[in-house]
Amino acid sequence: MPKDTFFNLPDEKRQRIIDLALAEFSENDYDSASISRIVAQAGIAKGSFYQYFENKEDLYTYLLTLGAEAKAQFLGDNPPDPQMGTFAYIRWLSAAGIKFELARPQLSQIGYRAVRSGALPVEMQEQARVGATVFFRQLVEQGQVMGDISPEIDPDLAAFLFSAIFSELGSYLLNRLQDRGVLEDGRSLFETPEAERLFDQVLHILERGMGTA
Amino acid sequence: MPKDTFFNLPDEKRQRIIDLALAEFSENDYDSASISRIVAQAGIAKGSFYQYFENKEDLYTYLLTLGAEAKAQFLGDNPPDPQMGTFAYIRWLSAAGIKFELARPQLSQIGYRAVRSGALPVEMQEQARVGATVFFRQLVEQGQVMGDISPEIDPDLAAFLFSAIFSELGSYLLNRLQDRGVLEDGRSLFETPEAERLFDQVLHILERGMGTA
Amino acid sequence: MPKDTFFNLPDEKRQRIIDLALAEFSENDYDSASISRIVAQAGIAKGSFYQYFENKEDLYTYLLTLGAEAKAQFLGDNPPDPQMGTFAYIRWLSAAGIKFELARPQLSQIGYRAVRSGALPVEMQEQARVGATVFFRQLVEQGQVMGDISPEIDPDLAAFLFSAIFSELGSYLLNRLQDRGVLEDGRSLFETPEAERLFDQVLHILERGMGTA
Amino acid sequence: MPKDTFFNLPDEKRQRIIDLALAEFSENDYDSASISRIVAQAGIAKGSFYQYFENKEDLYTYLLTLGAEAKAQFLGDNPPDPQMGTFAYIRWLSAAGIKFELARPQLSQIGYRAVRSGALPVEMQEQARVGATVFFRQLVEQGQVMGDISPEIDPDLAAFLFSAIFSELGSYLLNRLQDRGVLEDGRSLFETPEAERLFDQVLHILERGMGTA
DNA sequence: GATGAATGAGGATTCATTCAT
DNA sequence: TATGAATGAATCCTCATTCAT
Numbered sequence: 001m002p003k004d005t006f007f008n009l010p011d012e013k014r015q016r017i018i019d020l021a022l023a024e025f026s027e028n029d030y031d032s033a034s035i036s037r038i039v040a041q042a043g044i045a046k047g048s049f050y051q052y053f054e055n056k057e058d059l060y061t062y063l064l065t066l067g068a069e070a071k072a073q074f075l076g077d078n079p080p081d082p083q084m085g086t087f088a089y090i091r092w093l094s095a096a097g098i099k100f101e102l103a104r105p106q107l108s109q110i111g112y113r114a115v116r117s118g119a120l121p122v123e124m125q126e127q128a129r130v131g132a133t134v135f136f137r138q139l140v141e142q143g144q145v146m147g148d149i150s151p152e153i154d155p156d157l158a159a160f161l162f163s164a165i166f167s168e169l170g171s172y173l174l175n176r177l178q179d180r181g182v183l184e185d186g187r188s189l190f191e192t193p194e195a196e197r198l199f200d201q202v203l204h205i206l207e208r209g210m211g212t213a
Numbered sequence: 214m215p216k217d218t219f220f221n222l223p224d225e226k227r228q229r230i231i232d233l234a235l236a237e238f239s240e241n242d243y244d245s246a247s248i249s250r251i252v253a254q255a256g257i258a259k260g261s262f263y264q265y266f267e268n269k270e271d272l273y274t275y276l277l278t279l280g281a282e283a284k285a286q287f288l289g290d291n292p293p294d295p296q297m298g299t300f301a302y303i304r305w306l307s308a309a310g311i312k313f314e315l316a317r318p319q320l321s322q323i324g325y326r327a328v329r330s331g332a333l334p335v336e337m338q339e340q341a342r343v344g345a346t347v348f349f350r351q352l353v354e355q356g357q358v359m360g361d362i363s364p365e366i367d368p369d370l371a372a373f374l375f376s377a378i379f380s381e382l383g384s385y386l387l388n389r390l391q392d393r394g395v396l397e398d399g400r401s402l403f404e405t406p407e408a409e410r411l412f413d414q415v416l417h418i419l420e421r422g423m424g425t426a
Numbered sequence: 427m428p429k430d431t432f433f434n435l436p437d438e439k440r441q442r443i444i445d446l447a448l449a450e451f452s453e454n455d456y457d458s459a460s461i462s463r464i465v466a467q468a469g470i471a472k473g474s475f476y477q478y479f480e481n482k483e484d485l486y487t488y489l490l491t492l493g494a495e496a497k498a499q500f501l502g503d504n505p506p507d508p509q510m511g512t513f514a515y516i517r518w519l520s521a522a523g524i525k526f527e528l529a530r531p532q533l534s535q536i537g538y539r540a541v542r543s544g545a546l547p548v549e550m551q552e553q554a555r556v557g558a559t560v561f562f563r564q565l566v567e568q569g570q571v572m573g574d575i576s577p578e579i580d581p582d583l584a585a586f587l588f589s590a591i592f593s594e595l596g597s598y599l600l601n602r603l604q605d606r607g608v609l610e611d612g613r614s615l616f617e618t619p620e621a622e623r624l625f626d627q628v629l630h631i632l633e634r635g636m637g638t639a
Numbered sequence: 640m641p642k643d644t645f646f647n648l649p650d651e652k653r654q655r656i657i658d659l660a661l662a663e664f665s666e667n668d669y670d671s672a673s674i675s676r677i678v679a680q681a682g683i684a685k686g687s688f689y690q691y692f693e694n695k696e697d698l699y700t701y702l703l704t705l706g707a708e709a710k711a712q713f714l715g716d717n718p719p720d721p722q723m724g725t726f727a728y729i730r731w732l733s734a735a736g737i738k739f740e741l742a743r744p745q746l747s748q749i750g751y752r753a754v755r756s757g758a759l760p761v762e763m764q765e766q767a768r769v770g771a772t773v774f775f776r777q778l779v780e781q782g783q784v785m786g787d788i789s790p791e792i793d794p795d796l797a798a799f800l801f802s803a804i805f806s807e808l809g810s811y812l813l814n815r816l817q818d819r820g821v822l823e824d825g826r827s828l829f830e831t832p833e834a835e836r837l838f839d840q841v842l843h844i845l846e847r848g849m850g851t852a
Numbered sequence: 853g854a855t856g857a858a859t860g861a862g863g864a865t866t867c868a869t870t871c872a873t
Numbered sequence: 874t875a876t877g878a879a880t881g882a883a884t885c886c887t888c889a890t891t892c893a894t
Binding site: 028029030031032116153154156157158160161164165167168169172176198201202204205206207208209210 | 325329366367369370373382385418420
C-alpha cells in the first residue's frame with residue numbers, strides 16, 4: 001500500500017499521479033511501464049515517488065485495488081430490481097460491466113492485463129479467478145432453483161461461459177459499431193438500437209441454450 | 214527471417230535456441246523479453262545471436278510464423294469428415310484448437326499476446342483479426358444455409374461468440390480438471406469422460422441457443 | 427542543450443567533464459568518440475552522463491556552440507582600430523584567428539572536424555560555410571571600394587584564398603617554429619620576431635598580389 | 640602489406656575489394672570504417688579478408704600507398720615541358736593535382752583524411768608532410784635562382800602557401816561552378832572558360848605577390 | 853516532506869578478429 | 874586457399890532505486 005505521505009497529498013496532485021500511472025500501466029506491461037515517465041509527466045521529483053510508494057510493485061498493486069473498488073462501487077451504485085429473473089439480472093450485470101469498461105477503460109485494461117499475464121501476486125490472482133467464478137456460479141445455481149436454467153447445466157461451466165463472453169463483448173460491440181460508423185466513441189454505446197439488438201441476441205442465445213423450455 | 218547461419222545449425226542447438234526463445238517470449242512482453250537472457254540460457258555468445266537473426270524483431274516474427282505454421286499443420290493433419298453438420302464441424306474445430314493449445318502452449322501464448330497487445334506488424338494484425346472472424350462468419354452463414362443455425366442469428370455476432378468461447382475454453386477446462394485432481398497435465402485432456410462431458414455441454418448450449426428447432 | 431542538472435554541477439566538476447569531452451571529440455570522429463571513455467576518465471557513472479545531456483549529439487552540439495561562443499568572444503575582446511586599411515584589418519583578423527586556435531586548440535579542432543566531415547546538422551553546416559565566405563567576400567568588396575584591392579580580383583575567389591591560407595597558417599607556423607626549437611608551445615607564438623616576420627611576409631605577398639599598385 | 644594470397648587473386652576480384660575498401664575508408668574515419676561492410680559488399684567471407692590482410696590497419700596503409708603511387712604515376716604520365724618558367728610549372732603542377740583529385744576522389748580523400756586526423760603511423764605522417772614541403776621548397780628555391788621569385792621570399796613559407804591553396808582549390812572550384820550550374824560533374828572542370836579564368840587569377844595573384852617585378 | 857543528482861546493472865546491437873572445417 | 878560461425882568487448886542508452894540536502 002502507498003505510504004501515508006501519498007494520502008496526505010492535495011487531492012488534485014494525488015489524482016494526477018494516479019491518472020498518469022493508470023495511463024502508463026494500461027498501455028504497458030508491468031516491466032515496460034516506466035516510473036521515470038510517470039514522474040516526468042506528473043512533474044514530481046523522482047525521489048518523491050519513493051516517498052509515496054514503497055516501489056514499483058506497490059504502485060501497481062494499488063492501481064489494481066483501485067480498479068476492484070471502482071468496479072464494486074460502480075455495480076453497487078446502480079442496483080437492479082431484485083425481483084427480476086435470472087437472465088434479466090445477467091443482462092443487467094453484463095451491461096453494467098460493459099458500461100464500466102467504457103467509463104473506466106484504463107482500470108479495466110490493467111485488470112485484464114494482470115489476469116492474462118499471470119504477473120500479479122499469486123494471492124490476488126487466485127482471488128480474482130475464484131471471485132468471478134464463484135459469483136457467477138452462485139447466480140447460475142440460483143437460476144436453476146428458480147427454474148430459469150436447466151438443472152442439467154454444469155453451474156461452473158455456465159459461469160465460465162458468462163465470464164468469457166461478457167469480458168470480450170464490450171470491445172467487440174465497440175469495434176463493430178465504430179467500424180460501421182454507427183458510433184464515434186463508446187460513451188453512448190447502449191443508446192443505439194443496433195447495440196441493443198446485438199446485446200439482446202447474445203442473451204437470447206444463452207437463454208435458449210441454457211433454459212428449461 | 215533468420216539468416217542461413219541459423220538454419221545450418223545442428224538440429225539440437227537450433228531447437229534449444231527456439232525453445233528458450235519461445236519460453237522467453239511466451240512469458241514476457243515483446244519489450245520485456247530479453248535477448249540477453251536467451252543467449253545466457255542457451256550458452257551462446259551475445260554476438261552469435263546476431264549471426265542467426267537480424268535483430269530482436271526478426272526472432273519475434275519468426276516465432277510467430279512458427280506458431281502459424283504449426284497450427285496450420287496441426288489442423289491439416291487431422292482433417293474431419295467433410296459431410297458432418299455445422300456444429301459437429303465446430304466441435305471438431307474447437308477441439309483441435311484446444312488440443313493445439315495444450316500441445317504447444319508457448320506457441321499459442323505468443324500468438325495471443327501478439328494479437329492482444331497490438332504490437333505485431335499492422336499487416337499481420339489485420340490478417341489475424343479479419344482471418345479469424347471471416348472464417349467463423351462464413352461457417353455460420355453456411356450453417357444457416359444448411360438449416361443448422363437460425364437465420365435470425367447475426368453471423369458476425371455468432372462468429373464472435375465462437376471465437377470468444379473457444380479461445381478461453383481450453384485453459385478453463387485444464388485449470389478446472391487439474392484443480393480437482395482429474396488431470397496432471399493437459400496432454401490427456403480429452404481422454405477423460407469428464408472433459409468430454411463438459412465440452413459437449415458447451416456445444417449443446419450453443420446448438421440449442423442458435424439452432425432452428 | 428545540456429539539462430539544468432549539468433549547469434547546476436560544481437564548476438570544477440562541470441569543467442572537468444567539458445575538458446574531457448573536448449579532448450575526446452577533438453581527437454576522434456563523432457562516431458568514434460566514446461561516451462564510455464569520457465565518463466570513465468571523469469569518474470562519473472554512465473547513467474550520470476544522461477542526467478546531464480540528452481544524448482551523445484546533445485553533448486556534441488554543445489561543444490560546437492561553446493567553440494562558436496568562445497571564438498566570438500575572443501574576437502570581440504580585442505577589437506581593432508576601425509580606421510585601418512583592408513590588409514591591416516585582415517592581418518588583425520587572421521592573427522586573432524590564429525591566436526584563438528593556439529589558445530583553444532581543441533575547440534578549434536572540433537569546429538574544423540565538423541565542417542570537414544559534413545556531419546553537423548545541415549543548418550549549421552550551411553551557416554558555417556556561407557558565414558565564413560560571405561564575411562570574407564564583403565571584406566574584399568569593401569577593400570575594392572577603398573582602393574586597397576584591384577577591382578579585377580574576383581571577390582569570392584579572394585575570400586577563398588584568405589580562408590584557405592589562414593585556416594592552415596597557424597599550425598604551419600607552430601610546427602615550423604617548434605621544429606627549429608624557437609618555440610616550446612604555441613602560447614607565445616606571436617612574441618617571436620621570427621613569427622612576426624613570416625606572418626608579415628604572407629600578407630605582403632597577398633597585398634602585392636591583389637593590390638592596385 | 641597485404642599477403643601474397645591477395646596479390647594472387649584474380650584481377651577482377653582484387654580490384655573489387657580495393658574499390659569497396661576505398662569507398663569505405665574515404666567516407667569514414669579509420670575507426671568508423673567497417674571491415675564487415677566491406678566484405679559483405681564484396682561478397683567474400685569474413686575469414687578470407689584475414690587471408691589477404693594482416694588486419695584492418697594493413698588494409699588501410701595499403702590504400703594509402705596505393706594513393707601515393709597513383710598520384711606519382713599520374714604526375715609522371717603527363718610531364719610538362721621542362722623549359723617552362725617557375726609559375727608555369729606550378730600552374731601545370733596544381734592543375735595536375737586537381738585533375739588527379741577529380742579523377743580519383745576517393746584516393747585523395749583518404750589521403751587528406753589521414754593527414755588531418757594525425758591517425759596515420761608517425762613515419763608516414765612525417766614522410767607526407769616533409770615530402771610535400773620539401774618538393775615545393777626546392778621548386779621555390781629554383782624559381783629564385785631563375786629570377787622568377789623574389790629572393791626575399793622565405794622558400795619554406797612559399798611552399799606552404801602553394802600547398803595550402805592548391806589542396807583546397809579543387810573542391811572550391813568544383814563547388815562554386817556546380818552551385819552556379821556551370822558544371823554537372825567535375826570531370827570537365829578545366830574545360831570551361833570560367834574555371835580557366837579563376838585558376839589563372841589565383842596564379843597571377845601569387846605571381847605578382849612573389850615575383851621580382 | 854520534498855528534492856533531484858548519482859548509481860550501476862541491464863537493454864539491443866556492431867565490431868574486429870580467430871579458428872576449425 | 875576459402876569459408877563463415879563463434880566470440881566477447883565495445884557501443885549508446887534506460888531503468889528502478891537510494892540518499893544527502
